[in-house]
Amino acid sequence: MLSPDNRKITLAIDPSDLTIGDLLDALAAYQDKPLVFRYDGRPVKPGYHVTEVKAGQFSALDCGANPESWSEIFVQLWDVDEGGPVHMPAGRFAAIIRKVADHVALDQSARLTFEVSDGIRPMELHRSTQPRLVGGTVEVELSPRPASCKPRDRWLEEQKQADASCCSSASGKACCA
Structure with missing residues (x-):
């Protein structure tokens, strides 16, 4: 199934995902504070390295045969x-x-997206939360980036919006629930 006008669909960023701009803006107030990334329930080691930063433009076809495109930045952390x-x-x-x-x-x-490895285990892909000040450190929680079905995700979002508009008092309609 293609988009109605046969064009690529540009993916919206999941609101729970952080952008590089969001991260840098949040860190600006804490320049001298230690930055601690946490994953698998523990902090990265004090000697972690940012070994690579890469930017990519991606074009793909999803499982519903919809063309997709998005930009992504990968920060590789060596733990x-x-x-x-x-x-x-x-x-x-x-x-x-x-x-x-x-x-x-x-x-x-x-x-x-953060790529994290200790040099022994395979690299794992993570998304991040908004940094927060914990004691004297800035902590960024990383969680595994899950796979998803984009057509299903779009359908669920459409249903959520339809339910919200159907049930709003401004619509003049009875609640859908």
Whole structure:
């Protein structure tokens, strides 16, 4: 099934996903605070490295034969203990991203994905939450990025919007529930 006008569908970012712009904006107030990424119920080791930042433009065909396109930024974290007794300051992380942006076009509104590995286990894909100040550190919780069926996700969103408009008092209709 193609979009009604046979054009690619640009994916909207899941509201629970953070963009690189969101992350950098949130970190701006905490330049000197240690930045701690958490995944699998634990923090990354103090010596973690940002080993790669890459930007991609993707075109695909989903399982409903709909053409899709989106931008995504991948930040690769190497979870090792080689950098000293404290975590990288948020300002250093932001400087790494800015340096990448000097050489690679980074869409500030692109979906952000973290690739995390300790160098032994395979890389895992994660999405992130909004940073929060916990004690004297800035913490970013990473959770596994789940697979999804985009046609089903769009249908569910349409149903949610239809239910909301049907049940609003402004619609003048009886509640659908």
